[in-house]
Amino acid sequence: MPFREVMEAKYRDILTKYIKEQSESTLYIGQKFSRKSIENQVTPEEIISLHKMILQEIYPDMPDYVVHSFDILLEIMLGYGFAYREHQSLRNQQKELRSEIEIAANVQQTLLETRIPSVEGLDIGAISVPARLMNGDYYNFVEDENNCISIAIADVIGKGIPAALCMSMIKYAMDSIPAYRNEPSMLLESLNRVVEQNVDPSMFVTMFYGMYDHARHVFSYASAGHEPGFYYDFQKKKFSEIYAKGLMLGIDKKTKYAQYEKEIHPGDMIILLSDGVTECRTEDGFVEKDTLLNYIRKYIHCSAQEIVHNIFKDLEKLQDFQLRDDFTLIIMKRSV
Secondary structure, eight states: OHHHHHHHHHHHHHHHHHHHHOOHHHHHHHHHHHHHHTTTTTOHHHHHHHHHHHHHHHHOOOOOHHHHHHHHHHHHHHHHHHHHHHHHHHHHHHHHHOOOHOOOOOHHHHHHHHOOOOOOOOEEEEEEEEEESSEEEEEEEEETOOEEEEEEEEEEEHHHHHHHHHHHHHHHHHHOOOOTTHHHHHHHHHHHHHHHHHOTTOOOEEEEEEEEEEETTEEEEEEOOOOHHHHHTTTEEEEEEEEEOOOOOOOTTTOOOOOOOEEETOOEEEEEEEEHHOEEEEEEEEEHHHHHHHHHHHHTSHHHHHHHHHHHHHHHHHHOOOSSSSSSEEEEEEOO
């Protein structure tokens, strides 16, 4: 039997039973009928027409004004039905798009995946959590044959798929210029030319790039407009900002970047981050720098990975578990 005939018979039974009993159990059956009708794309106006027809069968002498009242209800539901079908169509499109974005996010994660190096005497922790499915932040570690650790952290000004595609390009551009891996300023200058030539003019990239020389315990670094990091002096028990000036990537292909050096003593830490960390927002406004540093002090006895994980959890809680921007935090800690 076709579904429409089954639907008509079922609705006739429900309506007849409810008119006689007005029971809660019949209303519940009506709710299940409604869900089944939605699954089979039965429109609201079809239900009303069916309701009118069955009532006229049950009450052939039903007053004309009652019959006519269904006509106006039917007209109203026609508009509602069109809107409902459009809503369903948009929902289906949204599901398809979300599925495609999830696939793209998995591909991006694979493309940008990096391994945290394991070097004796150096403890490294890193966490990167996207605010949406696609991550506009990027970090990467490279260890060479001399145990020198190169580290990059970048942020595309923008979100979503365009930012994610831009990050993938940055990663592969870095892989194509290994000659400058130990020279942060030169590497940024090379990347800047790539970004300026290949990225939409409305999109900019900030990046901090550093190289830790394990033999000399010296950290060389340069910045292209990236969020300043912090340096923790173990002997003085004090934090200071890692100073580095430089124009964002992609603005001017002739930009030059200054290179800086910092000697790292036992117990010292380098803290690198994206602006999603310092711009965490609560009901009272942005999280203050001192708040972030106090969290680091709170967990300073932990391993580097435990520190970044615990700080993320605390800041996530402060924001009611609603990240408004991509969150990336990296800590390099020289063992005492």
